[in-house]
Amino acid sequence: MVSASLVIIGDEILSGRTQDKNTAYIAAWLNEAGIQLAEVRVVQDIEANIVAAVNTLRPRFDYVFTTGGIGPTHDDITAESVAAAFNLPLTTHPEAHRLLTEYYGAEDFTEARQRMSKTPEGAQLIDNSVSIAPGFQIENVFVMAGVPKIMEAMLETLRPRLKTGKKIWSQALTIHAPESKMAGKLGEIQGGMEGVSLGSYPFFRDGNIGTQIVVRSADKALIADATTQLVDYCAVQQYRHDGLAEIN
Template sequence: MDRSDITAALVIIGDEILSGRTQDANLAYLAKWLNEAGIQLHEVRVVQDIEDEIVAAVNPLRARYDYVFTTGGIGPTHDDITVDSVAAAFGVPVVVHPEAYRRMLEYYGEENFTEARKRMTRVPEGAELIDNPVSIAPGIRIENVFIMAGVPKIMQSMLEAIRGELKTGRKVWTQALTVHAPESKIAEGLGDIQAANPETSIGSYPFYHTGTPGAQIVIRSAAPEAIDTAMGAVMNMCDAAGFDTDHPTELQ
């Protein structure tokens, strides 16, 4: 790993995802948001809503990556165990955060500030709050771990709230090219181009959805000019072999 890479992992608190009923919508959003901010998402784990499982995921990941995000399990119901689980991972007690309490009390008023809502003012001791402009109940930061909501709209607003707090490294740029030929026919040339362009990472993702096989060639690098060189080589190879290609995507 390059020294200038800042890395992150995501832990999805995940019974609902693991059942297949709900399709996760946070991974792709977080991955793109982090990359735009100069942070690379390097690992994701989806774990059961069980404290030991969450601890077993959070602890190795927070030791290894610059940042760990969790999504889900911070609401008012009995199955919302992320705060307790992350506290257990850090070996600290769970306490009521006075500022979270103040915000929730102000928003709901005394009469509607139920025990269930008070649950959402609990944090691992020593944690800071992450603003939630959508529904008030805050996210939580403890050291390099960010406890985020599972509801995409709220998760996304919490990300905006921490934008300035994250150290950032290189952004990885991406450009993709659709080739209308079987992957196996470009494999050898593509391998040569990868070998000749070590600053890039070249992926090939086959598809069949158009009836004839093809592949998306995806070139990634922190150096846009390196992508340009490698993309030129891929397009020349396809031209020389008589394979149709679409226009490359914009560099992103």
């Protein structure tokens, strides 16, 4: 199993002003590539905090992705923080400098904009097809923009650089019975099967109480086996359920 973690650099998320959308996107994208997102940290725009997160996570997971803090303003401190994490100097990346000079024109390539051409020494760029200013990779750490459209474009270019694992398939089943009535059976199915994980998520919608069960596995046959057991159990107990969602 290939594993990854994500560091979201963003005071705006921690203040509640902005709803983070990158986690769900990155998680689903990695899952599709057979890479398990195993931990996410949201940290403040403070160098020591970014350094601590990156250095704790990079030996523990195959990959660390970061989002945010690579723009031209005073609060964009991700590049210098990652350089500090690797104990490397922050230097002008010649290719980033060339791209940005071409984009802005030499005269308008201001000091603020030049900040976006700095990377830890030896970094490999991550292309930004949306707004040019690149992200970068240093060892197993991938530094991306925080703006979702740019982040998504960057992530797409990374696919060939990543080793991928087996995609984890999943199937959801919505059962109109409270979670506490399903708990015994779920534990029994989970206990009797290897290579499958059953997640159970209660819901309260429009006065209806129910449980969404999500069955996950790299093996579709195991998913089908587990969901058959669930559907049979509902029939015996006379619990209503919605039609099975597709395995995806």
